[in-house]
Amino acid sequence: xxxxxxxxxxxxxxxxxxxxxxxxxxxxxxxxxxxxxxxxxxxxxxxxxxxxxxxxxxxxxxxxxxxxxxxxxxxxxxxxxxxxxxxxxxxxxxxxxxxxxxxxxxxxxxxxxxxxxxxxxxxxxxxxxxxxxxxxxxxxxxxxxxxxxxxxxxxxxxxxxxxxxxxxxxxxxxxxxxxxxxxxxxxxxxxxxxxxxxxxxxxxxxxxxxxxxxxxxxxxxxxx
Numbered sequence: 001x002x003x004x005x006x007x008x009x010x011x012x013x014x015x016x017x018x019x020x021x022x023x024x025x026x027x028x029x030x031x032x033x034x035x036x037x038x039x040x041x042x043x044x045x046x047x048x049x050x051x052x053x054x055x056x057x058x059x060x061x062x063x064x065x066x067x068x069x070x071x072x073x074x075x076x077x078x079x080x081x082x083x084x085x086x087x088x089x090x091x092x093x094x095x096x097x098x099x100x101x102x103x104x105x106x107x108x109x110x111x112x113x114x115x116x117x118x119x120x121x122x123x124x125x126x127x128x129x130x131x132x133x134x135x136x137x138x139x140x141x142x143x144x145x146x147x148x149x150x151x152x153x154x155x156x157x158x159x160x161x162x163x164x165x166x167x168x169x170x171x172x173x174x175x176x177x178x179x180x181x182x183x184x185x186x187x188x189x190x191x192x193x194x195x196x197x198x199x200x201x202x203x204x205x206x207x208x209x210x211x212x213x214x215x216x217x218x219x220x221x222x223x224x
Contacts, residue, residue: 042100043083043133056094063091066098072113072158074103074123074135079148081138085113085157088124100126100134103191105157110184113157116213119184121157127194127203136193140207143198145169147207155189155211162189162211169195169205178208187213 040048055061069084088097088104097104103125105112111119127136141148147167149155155162170178172194181190189211194203 042128046132048100048132056092056096060092060094064089068099068102075156076149078153079138081135083135097124097126103135116160117186117216119186120188120190123191125193127196129196129200139193139209140195142196145195147209149209161214163214164209164211166210168208170208172204172206175206181208187216
């Protein structure tokens with residue numbers, strides 16, 4: 001049982017973006033409801049409450065087929081992040097990772113985490129406000145409103161090592177129009193999370209972290 005000081009409910013600001021893929025605009029959201037589902041806890045074991053009215057239907061959630069842990073680990077040594085790599089699919093125009101202790105590789109955007117030479121590996125994860133700890137909190141510097149990671153630092157997705165090539169902040173309302181982000185570029189990783197506000201108000205910006213495979217395959221070809 002959690003100690004009383006750890007039982008307070010946290011609020012989350014999740015990935016809320018528009019994805020342009022295959023010529024279609026998909027709403028990718030991660031919002032929360034007031035109810036706290038069993039097992040919905042952050043990396044410190046604190047319960048997380050969801051913002052109201054944003055969970056997809058049960059059928060869409062089923063189609064997303066989210067898996068919290070597929071075996072590999074997502075590691076960013078510079079900030080001490082080491083969490084499971086899950087998987088999720090865009091479904092019904094939405095993408096809502098269900099948990100707060102994993103990152104989720106997107107099955108039906110770009111390429112898979114095991115075939116980086118065929119395109120961009122897209123990874124989405126949550127960040128929390130109210131003192132919570134999710135993977136996105138490690139990657140963001142809320143006080144300075146910037147990434148907590150810098151160019152040249154390493155990111156590992158399973159056995160594949162990437163080198164961070166840059167970061168950018170994008171308004172959630174604008175991210176769907178970012179053609180460079182949604183280009184299926186071989187040997188590239190794009191990690192997307194929310195950047196929280198120092199005031200604790202709901203997030204309005206996404207942080208995107210770009211990285212490239214440290215030792216790409218010389219025979220890599222774009223995904224057809």
